[in-house]
Amino acid sequence: MTTNQLIQQIKKKKSFLCIGLDVDLNKIPQHLLKEDDPIFSFNKAVIDATHHLCVAYKPNTAFYEAYGLKGWKSLEKTIRYLNEKHPEIFTIADAKRGDIGNTSTMYAKVFLEDLAFDSVTVAPYMGKDSVEPFLAFKDKHTILLALTSNQGAFDFQTKTVDGKALYKQVLETSKTYTNSENLMYVVGATKAEYLADIRQIIPDSFLLVPGVGAQGGSLKEVCKYGMNAQVGLLINSSRGIIYASNETDFAEAAALKASELQKQMAVELSHHFIN
Ligand SMILES: O=C(O)c1cc(=O)[nH]c(=O)n1[C@@H]1O[C@H](COP(=O)(O)O)[C@@H](O)[C@H]1O
Numbered sequence: 001m002t003t004n005q006l007i008q009q010i011k012k013k014k015s016f017l018c019i020g021l022d023v024d025l026n027k028i029p030q031h032l033l034k035e036d037d038p039i040f041s042f043n044k045a046v047i048d049a050t051h052h053l054c055v056a057y058k059p060n061t062a063f064y065e066a067y068g069l070k071g072w073k074s075l076e077k078t079i080r081y082l083n084e085k086h087p088e089i090f091t092i093a094d095a096k097r098g099d100i101g102n103t104s105t106m107y108a109k110v111f112l113e114d115l116a117f118d119s120v121t122v123a124p125y126m127g128k129d130s131v132e133p134f135l136a137f138k139d140k141h142t143i144l145l146a147l148t149s150n151q152g153a154f155d156f157q158t159k160t161v162d163g164k165a166l167y168k169q170v171l172e173t174s175k176t177y178t179n180s181e182n183l184m185y186v187v188g189a190t191k192a193e194y195l196a197d198i199r200q201i202i203p204d205s206f207l208l209v210p211g212v213g214a215q216g217g218s219l220k221e222v223c224k225y226g227m228n229a230q231v232g233l234l235i236n237s238s239r240g241i242i243y244a245s246n247e248t249d250f251a252e253a254a255a256l257k258a259s260e261l262q263k264q265m266a267v268e269l270s271h272h273f274i275n
Contacts, residue, residue, distance in 0.1 A: 001118045002139050003206065003230075006090050009055045010231050014266040017258060018056035018092065018208065020238025021046065021078065022063045027239075029246045039067070039074035042250075044081060046242055049251035051086050053258040056234050058092040058208075079115050090234070092143065092208065093117040097134075098126050104133040112140045119143050121186060121208070124170045128177055135179035141206075142183055146170055146198070149188025149211035167194075171201045184208060187226070189217025189235065195225035206232050212261070213240020219261065223268040231269070237261060 010016050023039045032038040047057065064075035082091055093115065097107040104122075111120040112134070119141035122134055134142040147157055147167040157167040164172075174183055187198060189211035198207075207226055211217035212235055219235060226233055241261075245253035 001090055003141075005088070006055065006206070007230050009088055009090070013052065013055055013262070014269055015053055015055055015262045016231055016233050016235055016265055016269075017054040017261050018058050018090075018234045018236040019046070019050055019054045019241050019254075019258060020094070020210070020236050021057055021059040021242065022238040023059075023074075023242070024063060025067070027243050027246060029248060029250050031248060037070075037074055037077065039064070039071065040077045040081075042242075043074070043078045045251040046254050047078075047082065047086070049255040050241070050258045051089060053255065053262045054089070056090040056092060056236075057082060058094050058236055058238075060094040060238070076115065079117060083116055090119070091117045092234075093120045096121050096123050096145065098123040098130045100126070101129040101133055104130050108134045108137060112137045119184065121145065124174065128173075131174065132178055135177060135182045137182070140182065143208050144170065144174055144183055144185050146185040147187045147191050147194055149190045149215055149217065153188065153191065168197070168201060171198065175202070184234075186210065188215075189219070189222050190215055192218060192221035192225055195222065199226065199228065203228060204230070204232070206230075206234060208234045208236060210236040210238075213237035219264050220268070223272070227268070227272050231272075235261070235265070 021043050023042055028042045032041050035041045059075060059078060064071035082089060093111040111117050121143045122131055124144050147153055158165050161169055184206040186208045189209045209222050212219050241254050241257045244257045
């Protein structure tokens with residue numbers, strides 16, 4: 001999917017919501033455990049109930065890999081369902097990969113070609129030759145970890161290297177990579193106050209912003225400092241939406257939570273844009 005197609009969808013739905021499909025069998029409604037593929041049944045019900053309210057879905061692959069071959073099959077069924085039923089929706093494989101070049105090429109092939117996600121999250125720690133294999137895919141996006149939402153972000157990312165915070169070095173250096181126009185960046189919603197500085201370095205790039213909902217980040221603050229002329233934000237919530245209820249009404253409850261965020265997003269869009 002091109003960035004323009006993503007922007008069109010945001011304008012149409014008045015939403016820049018990304019729903020995280022982080023499925024934990026201990027948290028989903030117990031009646032689903034009787035089904036052949038409880039993870040896919042859960043995802044399908046959530047997607048069917050929420051697709052008009054969001055512009056992206058982000059399965060975190062850890063939650064699928066944890067269940068072995070069965071989990072991987074559920075991931076495959078979920079992305080196929082999204083690509084067939086809702087090809088206009090942006091898909092993110094949250095896999096946080098990145099390795100020496102030939103290994104990254106294999107990771108890129110799995111997520112961007114075989115599973116046909118629109119994007120994949122990548123860790124920048126191993127540098128240029130670990131990231132560029134992901135960037136080689138036309139109309140696919142590499143979402144580089146810049147400033148993450150967790151406490152550990154302060155261990156390295158905010159430390160000064162050559163007179164500049166490491167996350168700023170990541171932003172600046174990655175702009176020099178071949179096909180850097182295919183880059184997006186992760187910035188945690190819990191670090192909204194850093195967004196003004198971040199926008200100085202990457203004014204036009206899309207940001208994936210996790211951390212509203214369960215981690216306590218503020219949507220309003222993220223919009224205030226992070227929104228650009230093309231919106232430029234995908235705000236993710238996982239647990240805050242998909243586990244709104246663990247009874248038979250779980251999909252409707254998820255839709256209600258998604259709708260609350262979508263309404264706040266529509267207000268933010270109306271503040272930032274005339275129409
Ligand atoms: O790359 C991510 O998506 C990510 C980066 C980050 O800095 N913080 C973060 O929480 N995430 C992911 O975003 C999701 C957040 O989930 P909730 O806290 O349940 O909304 C999880 O899948 C995390 O792995």
